[in-house]
Amino acid sequence: MPRFAVLILLVLASCDSGPSWWVPGDTSHAGRRGERVPGPPIAWWPLDGDAVDASGNGHDGRVHGAVPTADRHGHPADAMRFDGVDDWIDFGTSPLLKPDFPITITMWVRVDRAGGSAPFANSFDPPDNTGTWVAFSSDRNRPAIGVGYGGPAGGSSRLAAIGSSPIALGEWVHLAAVLRSTSDISIWLDGVEETVELDRAGGRLQYGPGPAVAGVRKSGLTLPLLYFAGALDELRLYDRELTVAEIHLLAGRTAVRER
C-alpha cells in the first residue's frame, strides 16, 4: 500500500468515535490530532512549541526560556524543553486554576536529570506550605505528588504521595495524579496505577497567591529555586477525578498492561 494511503487510513482511524470500550455520551472531545481526550479540563496546555491554553479558559502561559522540542513521537516543536538552569513557564494566578479536591493532573514528561525539581507546581509556596506540585523523589526518581495545607515552614503542613516505580532518565512517560484528599492520592505511570506511600499526614488543601508554573519550584524559604531539566507535553488540569478509562485514554492505552 502506498505510504500516503496508510497515512490517510491512520487519520481516518484516529477520527472515529473512539475506542470500542469508550462509553457513549461521555464528555470527551477531539485532541489536536483527532484523538479522543477526556473533557472538559480547567486548563489544557498542548505545549506545541508555546504555552497556549487550548481549553478555551484563557490560561495562556508566559514562556521564560523554555524552548520547543520534539514530542514522544518525534514530531518537532510539539513539546517544550527546560534546561534545568533558569527555564520556566508562568501560567498565572487565576483562581480558576486553584480548585479544591478532587483534582486530576496529567502530563507527558521526560526527566533528563534527577534532582527533585518539578515539571508542574501550582501556587506552591514553602514558607506557608501551600498549593500542589508534581515532582520526583530524591530516592530513585519516583513520582511524588505534593499538597500543602497552609501553616508554618517545615514538614508539618504538607504531604507527599510517592509512587513506587523509578522514572528512567531521558524517556517519555505519561504521569497522571488524582488528588481526592490529602490522605487519598493516586498516581499512574503509563496508565498503570502505582503503589503509593504517603509521607506525613494531611490537612485541607490551601493555595497561596503564587502562580501555576512549569519547570521550577521553590525548595524552601531561603534556598535557591530548583529548575526542572527535561521536557513536558500535554499538560492537563481537571477539577474532577478522571476515571481509569480516561487516564488510559490519555496514556494511549486500551488495556491494562502488567508491570
Ligand SMILES: [Ca+2]
Ligand atoms: Ca504537544
Ligand SMILES: [Ca+2]
Ligand atoms: Ca535557559
